[in-house]
Amino acid sequence: MTGRKRIRVRWRASAELTGDVLTYLTVPLAFPLLVALYYRESPVPFLVAIAAALALGSGFRSLRDPDVDLGPREAFLAVASIWFLVAAVGAIPFFVAGTGVLANPVNAMFESMSGLTTTGATVLVDFAVHPRGVMMWRQVLQWLGGLGILILATAVLSEIGVGGAQLMESETQTRDVSKLTPKISQTARLIWGIYVGLTVLAAATYLALGFVVDPQMDLYNAIAHAFTSVSTAGFSPEPRSIGAFHPAIQWAVIPFMVVGSTSFVLLYFAIDGEPMRLIKNDEFHFYLGSMGVFAAIVALVLALDPGSPFGPEATVRHAAFNVASMVTTTGYASADFDLWAPGAKHLLFMGMFLGGMVGSTTCSIKSLRWMVALKAFKRDLFTSIHPESIRPVRNSGAPVDEETIRDIYAYILLSVVIFFIFTVFVVVDAERGDARVNEFEAMGAAASTFLNIGPAFGAAGPYGTYASFPLSTRAVMIVLMWIGRIEIIPVLVLFTKSFWTS
Amino acid sequence: MTGRKRIRVRWRASAELTGDVLTYLTVPLAFPLLVALYYRESPVPFLVAIAAALALGSGFRSLRDPDVDLGPREAFLAVASIWFLVAAVGAIPFFVAGTGVLANPVNAMFESMSGLTTTGATVLVDFAVHPRGVMMWRQVLQWLGGLGILILATAVLSEIGVGGAQLMESETQTRDVSKLTPKISQTARLIWGIYVGLTVLAAATYLALGFVVDPQMDLYNAIAHAFTSVSTAGFSPEPRSIGAFHPAIQWAVIPFMVVGSTSFVLLYFAIDGEPMRLIKNDEFHFYLGSMGVFAAIVALVLALDPGSPFGPEATVRHAAFNVASMVTTTGYASADFDLWAPGAKHLLFMGMFLGGMVGSTTCSIKSLRWMVALKAFKRDLFTSIHPESIRPVRNSGAPVDEETIRDIYAYILLSVVIFFIFTVFVVVDAERGDARVNEFEAMGAAASTFLNIGPAFGAAGPYGTYASFPLSTRAVMIVLMWIGRIEIIPVLVLFTKSFWTS
Ligand SMILES: [K+]
Numbered sequence A, B: 001m002t003g004r005k006r007i008r009v010r011w012r013a014s015a016e017l018t019g020d021v022l023t024y025l026t027v028p029l030a031f032p033l034l035v036a037l038y039y040r041e042s043p044v045p046f047l048v049a050i051a052a053a054l055a056l057g058s059g060f061r062s063l064r065d066p067d068v069d070l071g072p073r074e075a076f077l078a079v080a081s082i083w084f085l086v087a088a089v090g091a092i093p094f095f096v097a098g099t100g101v102l103a104n105p106v107n108a109m110f111e112s113m114s115g116l117t118t119t120g121a122t123v124l125v126d127f128a129v130h131p132r133g134v135m136m137w138r139q140v141l142q143w144l145g146g147l148g149i150l151i152l153a154t155a156v157l158s159e160i161g162v163g164g165a166q167l168m169e170s171e172t173q174t175r176d177v178s179k180l181t182p183k184i185s186q187t188a189r190l191i192w193g194i195y196v197g198l199t200v201l202a203a204a205t206y207l208a209l210g211f212v213v214d215p216q217m218d219l220y221n222a223i224a225h226a227f228t229s230v231s232t233a234g235f236s237p238e239p240r241s242i243g244a245f246h247p248a249i250q251w252a253v254i255p256f257m258v259v260g261s262t263s264f265v266l267l268y269f270a271i272d273g274e275p276m277r278l279i280k281n282d283e284f285h286f287y288l289g290s291m292g293v294f295a296a297i298v299a300l301v302l303a304l305d306p307g308s309p310f311g312p313e314a315t316v317r318h319a320a321f322n323v324a325s326m327v328t329t330t331g332y333a334s335a336d337f338d339l340w341a342p343g344a345k346h347l348l349f350m351g352m353f354l355g356g357m358v359g360s361t362t363c364s365i366k367s368l369r370w371m372v373a374l375k376a377f378k379r380d381l382f383t384s385i386h387p388e389s390i391r392p393v394r395n396s397g398a399p400v401d402e403e404t405i406r407d408i409y410a411y412i413l414l415s416v417v418i419f420f421i422f423t424v425f426v427v428v429d430a431e432r433g434d435a436r437v438n439e440f441e442a443m444g445a446a447a448s449t450f451l452n453i454g455p456a457f458g459a460a461g462p463y464g465t466y467a468s469f470p471l472s473t474r475a476v477m478i479v480l481m482w483i484g485r486i487e488i489i490p491v492l493v494l495f496t497k498s499f500w501t502s
């Protein structure tokens, strides 16, 4: 035994993968570059970012060791570093453009991390001061983030199993997909295809509707919102978000958010001629059901509120839209729900914790975990009366093993505890920074960043800005968005000693 | 099969036990009766309550069926009904006296339930209007509640196993005690003896100190505060709580709160010549350690706050006192901590969720559950890197089974979810009732009643009153205190169909 334990993580394998991804980042950076050139804006922000991506990418690639493979630890390390470094490179165009609040590097990093993690929280104050290329880059980052999370959820996390998320994916679905497509890269490609297809469909739908009812929905806006609908990400170049557009367009956005939060593995089966696997899926029912119940109650609260400005159609539309936006974790707004009755606001807040289906672009805790936890809890109540009985918890007919149930409980509890401590930090840090943040705003902002929703309440409401929080709070929010998006565990394990040495 | 399923719970067994307890209630009711007679106050409130206890008690006893025993279901039903009905009878003296706010039956029930559940939240506004006998009854109820929970924790819950609480009790400790004392009633008697002994010691200590430093701590106050220290209950006849007394008395109260939240089974062993079983106990370390860390941080926050009125001794005393009060779930206050810096207030708030040791009079989630959850989570992080390894979680050397870990996760999660929904209810209900309750006050009041702490923040702060909440909120708080005190599950199972029929 030597005095110092040797590092046992084959970090060169993680570095190589990180380098690959950074190099690929040059391709999507070309899109806002073209937008900038089209609008005769400076291409410099994107050229600098492309140069940085190439330099960093080849630097990391040069660390590779051809003899090592990616094990669970190397995958965790790669996931954590990829999400962080891509966000850092993604911040370069914002910082180099340096318009408005983005001249501050923390703000540039906030906007980039919020983009890549598909959060959609913004520090922008005046949207009009930023070039159109830069404004488009926010949406491109979100679309990339959605794609990345799909690959992560179906290829990486499913293999190493985080917080019970392996349940549906690795045990039943991905394995079936793998039969059809022996290589992970092929699975990813199928999902990529559905994702691209839905994005194109969204852009075409928005553009067509814009042509008929709302000229403000032009090609630029159609593409920008298509990027952030299916990715359940929520950035909009419009300060009033989807509320800036015609009601027909608001209705049209809802199904794209909902589909974006539906399991892409089940969507693949549905397209491949097995729609019943989606239609009869327990999690799908739970997801649609909880969203429906929340929307119905919000609509009721709005309808009963004498202060509500909405007629019947608008009541139903805004309830359905904003509940779907929260539950799918998109974070668009069709109205300033910060002005709604407390009951409606609190329901939207609680909806943040639900999340869509595992294996989609959704964030937050996710329907599968809540559903299994609820079923398991009902089972536990039963066995507390009948201690001798054995009753497995079932998910779409298949028994869920007890270890997975334990992991799901632990994951939800961990999320809630982090949210809690983060809320306290936001309040105390705001007080220290002389910002006026009440507890509900703090809870909303903590949940909205950590669970990757986007808007919150009060100053950080749907039509507000996170620039109202102290810089130190924003810096911590960057970290929490990062941790939340990659499901906590890949970051937490990096801080255990056994990760590096045993 | 008949159309209607037959009720399978042997509810007559539960009714008999409930009737016994109601009949026994006449004994403690005699104490405030004597106090009332001594101070020449009306004895009627207590005579009415004694008559009601006897009538209800014999009514329930008449339902008995000598052939049936108490199974898990009958125990759940008995626990839920005993805690509710004793609180109802306990409310009679308050309502019959009818002084001040207590003329309202919801307030009388609130005060009684808050007493019996050792919560210590009060709806009283002006303490001076109430007779001394009635004011003493509050403390007697708390002392009874502490005794009841000790018997419940060591004799009943340990047998049927709720939320992982069976872990330490039934598996290691109670079984050992049972070897010495084959009958449950004898276990209860040993614990009763320690509890009475500690109460007498507390009264003697307070009285002696009062004699030396503070004449306000007379026999009445010494007995009243002894009743609510060891029971970690927190009612005080003084509106300023322990803050009304000399600093030396404040210091003296701390150890009694701490011991009241220490496992009485381990205290029994310590008295019986095996102190190492307490001193080397993992949960004991976790309990003292977390309390120490919280107190140190609160002291630091107070010391660094330029607005703090406290000198060095007072800073340490108030930090130690109020953290111990929150963590042990006593709910006394030595100062109006509602006026403290946000960091200190939030730490006290977070301390509410900890709780003392299993097998004591403590409330809230309890150290054992947090400790096992934390250990299990660290283990889970390890196995996420080393999926092949098997590592049991250990509690004081003994492996904890995985089912218990799952139950503990579930219990903590359930508590947090109920707290959350309850907070939202408090906010929305206050808004509806035109009360001014901000989110932090609502969170504090929800946690403080559901986790049976006592004071909260804002209007319901340590020197405030729960009368500031709408009547409907107070009514729901009564239910939540009841559910929280008996560890949720005995009430929840009553609402499952299989409890009654299968
Ligand atoms: K989002």
Ligand SMILES: [K+]
Residues within 6 Å of the ligand: B118, B119, B120, B232, B233, B234, B329, B330, B331, B452, B453, B454
């Ligand atoms: K208490």
